[in-house]
Amino acid sequence: MNSSDQPVVQFINVSKSFGDAKAVNNISFEIRTGEFFSILGPSGCGKTTTLRLLAGFEQPDEDGGEVRLLGEVVNRKRPYExxxxxxxxxxxxxxxxxxxxxxxxxxxxxxxxxxxxxxxVRGALDLVRLAPDTFARRMPAQLSGGQRQRVALARALVLEPSILLLDEPLGAIDLKLRKEMQLELKSLNQRLGITFVYVTHDQEEALTMSDRIAVMDNARIAQLGSPAEIYENPRTAFVAKFIGESNFFRGKAVRQVDGAWEVERSGLERFRVPSHAKIVAGQEVQIAVRPEWLDLLRAGTRPAGENVLDCEVQNVIYLGETIHVLVRVAGGDEVTVAVRNEGQLLKPLPWRRGDAGVVAWLPEDCQVLEDT
Amino acid sequence: MAGVRERALAWLYHRPTAKVWSLLSPGILWLLLFFLVPLLIMFAYSLMPRGTYGGVEAGFTLEHYRRFFEKIYLAILSRTFFVSLLCTTICLLLGYPVAYVIARSGKWKSLLMFLVVLPFWTSFLVRTFAMIFLMRDTGLINSVLLKLGLISHPIAILYTPFAVMTGLVYGFLPFMILPIYASLEKLDLSLLEAAEVLGARPVARFWRVTLPLSLPGLVAGCLLVFIPALGSFLTSDLLGGAKEMMIGNLVQNQFASARNWPFGSAASFIVMALVLLAVVTYLRVKDRAADGGR
Structure with missing residues (x-):
């Protein structure tokens, strides 16, 4: 056995075109042994092609890089090999x-x-919790969607593979069962030590299960990292928008004060963002702030050390666990503030449409985006 | 007027059975009149004595059925079965790869299928005559071979069993291709990919997945070729020069030149019974194979 540092999967500058269209454009990444690795992106982003390159249904272009499995170049190997x-x-x-x-x-x-x-076969059916005595002799047409899902999983796991590829396997089953299967897949991954490569367009699913996520956009990897890194520190507006919700502000970097940058929204107020290697004075800066990191305060409040913007409440949306208050800040931008629901029947939120307020957040909660 | 129509529709709406029958009855009437009634007349004829100048006379006899089991007729029967079976096999071997390729040919599919059914635009009789021009001693094949010096005198193609088989296969091949194509075309490609990931090489993938899943089309194709081949008489008549008699020719002769309608009818019914038996057995075996899953 090789050392466990050896990545099970390596993509080295891999490209794949269909005619003129680049489905995968020069991507590189590694997947570690036993990892739950998700490839996340909207339809047409190249995630399925990436998985198919790994499975062997597609081959990289001529001089389109290398796909390695357990260190071996497999560019021209058929799936059955x-x-x-x-x-x-x-x-x-x-x-x-x-x-x-x-x-x-x-x-x-x-x-x-x-x-x-x-x-x-019996062992594999047990593993996916299908009683062999009940199900072994049934035909696929006699099974429910969830049961088919389990059979497909058993058929893949029975081979005791070192890598299991999953192509949006939970897309067709209902929400409750899907949540259950997510946890089950995660626990299989941990118990069996098999590397899972999971393709999905569902960001919540990817966050729930993955050790690391590769977010794909337009045939490239937009960002690769742990769920927390992806969610809390998105590098581009695309990632910030695709995973969770975000509010965006832009302005010009004015000056550096005690390790933070002051950014001025065009002709309006200034706010502070954490120091960032790529910012230079006079540069256009775009930041993203998650709705749950914003506070909505009474008009006139000025909490020390926080960024504040005056606003007017536009709408209050009840979501259950949280409540979204949509406000309009000076300059016309719409901003979403997420407020924890503490019980609207007993302690209703004081905000109504047309109320004046203040949106506040800590400078360190600004995510400075690389694209502007 | 409108009131009557509406009331009739309302009446039908509340009577599902009546609705079904109103849709079925035209077709059923047609079949009753032009299929079942003549069939019954033929069956009655087959049990009556032969009339001196054709037709039948009153009475009852099993003589015609007994006569069919004479050696000479049994020989024709077994040859007919053999020829039809061989024709079906050749059509299958030629047709399956064609259907397979067409089903995988993307945007060319419709054009290729159009070409497969193109021969139906002319009558079978005309196409069979065209084959005579191709195969006779002074025909295209022989004259080309003579010109090329490959042969010194014409080889006999026309009026041989080979010519009959060629004509039959040519005529029935589309009936094999169409149903196989239909079943291959709707074959889910991800099943083939699944087989490949599970370690099946192309040959194993074909035998374990593609073939079993196209079996319904294959069976339909075989029946669509075998049954009409069994009853065919035109091809063996024109291309076989009546030397290679098939059951179809026998029946036709009995009704036309021999003027023995009862015997022709009896022969028809025996063949019909045999076809029915063969088809039922075939389908039974197929179903059992499908149930067993192996």
């Missing part, structure tokens, strides 16, 4: 084979002894 497993978006169960024969398919292709196959 790669020995990884995959769960498909629509499950892709063989409709003409029973549950047990679907699960046994991969073992049979790998010339596993007959006696062993039976046991391993």
């Amino acid at each position: 790669r020995r990884l497993s995959m769960v498909f978006q629509n499950y892709a169960l063989f409709p003409h084979l029973s549950v047990e024969r679907n699960v046994a398919f991969g073992l049979e292709q790998r010339k596993t002894p007959k006696k062993e196959i039976g046991n391993r």
Whole structure:
């Protein structure tokens, strides 16, 4: 066995074009052993192509970089030579084979002894919590969506792969079951030590399960990092917008005061942002602030050391766990402030449409974006 | 007027059974009149003595059915089965790859399918005559081969079993391609990808996934070729020179030149019964294979 520092997957400057369109444009990343790695992005961002390059359904362009599995270049290897497993978006169960024969398919292709196959199929069905006695002989058409999902998972896991690819596997099942499966997938990943590569367009799903997330936009990786890094320190406006909600402010960097930059909104008030290596005086700066990091205060309040903007309440939206207060700040920008719901029946929020107030936040809660 | 129409529609609306029957009845009437009634007449004929100048005379006899089991007719029957089976096999071997390629040909699909059904634009009779011009001693094939010096005198193609088989395969091939294409076309490509990830090489993938999933189309194609081939008479008549008699020719002769309608009817019914038996057995075996999953 190689040292565990060896990445299981490496993409080195990988590009893939379909005709003139670049589906994947010069991307590089590594996936570590046992990691739950998500590729997140809107449809058409290249995430599925990336997974297909990894599975072997697509091959990188000529001089389109290298895809490595366990250190070995696999650019031209067919899927059946790669020995990884995959769960498909629509499950892709063989409709003409029973549950047990679907699960046994991969073992049979790998010339596993007959006696062993039976046991391993039962083991895999147990693992995904499908009672073998009840389900083994059923046909896929006789299963519910959630059960098909589990069979697809069992069919992939029975091969004891080192890498499991999952292509939006939870897209077609209802919310409650989806939440349950998310936790189950995460726990399988931790228990079995298999590396999971998970493609999704659902940011919440990616945040819930992943050790690291690669956010893709327009055939490139916009940002790669842990869920907290991605959420709390988005590098671009795209990432800030795609993952969670954000308010954006822009202005010109004026001067540096005690390790912070003062930024002036065009002709309006100034606010402070944390010192950032890339800022120089006079430069246009864009920042993002999460709604839950903003405070909404009574008009005239000026908390010390915080950024403040005067505002007028536009709308109050009840979401259950939180309440969004939409306000308009001087200059016309719409800003969303998230307020924790402490019970509207007993302690209603005092804000009504047309009220004047102040939006305040700490300078360190500003996320300075790289694009302006 | 409008009131009557509305009342009729309302009446139908509340009677689902009546609605179904009102949709089915034109077709059922048609089939009753032009299929079932003639069939019953033929069945009655097959049990009556032969009339001296064609037609039948009053009476009852099983003679015609007994006669069919004479050696000479059984020979024709078994040859017909053999020829039809061979024709079906050749159509399958030629047609499956064609259907497979067309189903995978993206934007060319419609054009290629159009080309497959193009021969139907002319009558089968005309196309069979065209084959005579191709295959006869002074036909295109022989004259080209002679010109090229590959042969010194014309080879006999026309009026051979080979010519009959060529004509049958040519005529029925589209009936094999169409249903196989239909089942391959709707085959979910992700199933093939799943098989590949699970370790199936192309050959294994074909036998374990593609073929089983196109089996309904394959069976339909085989039946659509086998049954009409069994009843065909035009091809063996024109391209086989009546040397290679098939059941179809026998029946036709009995009704036309031999003027033995009852015997022709009996032969028809025996063949019909055999086809029915063969098809039912085939479907049974297929279903059992599908249930077993292996």
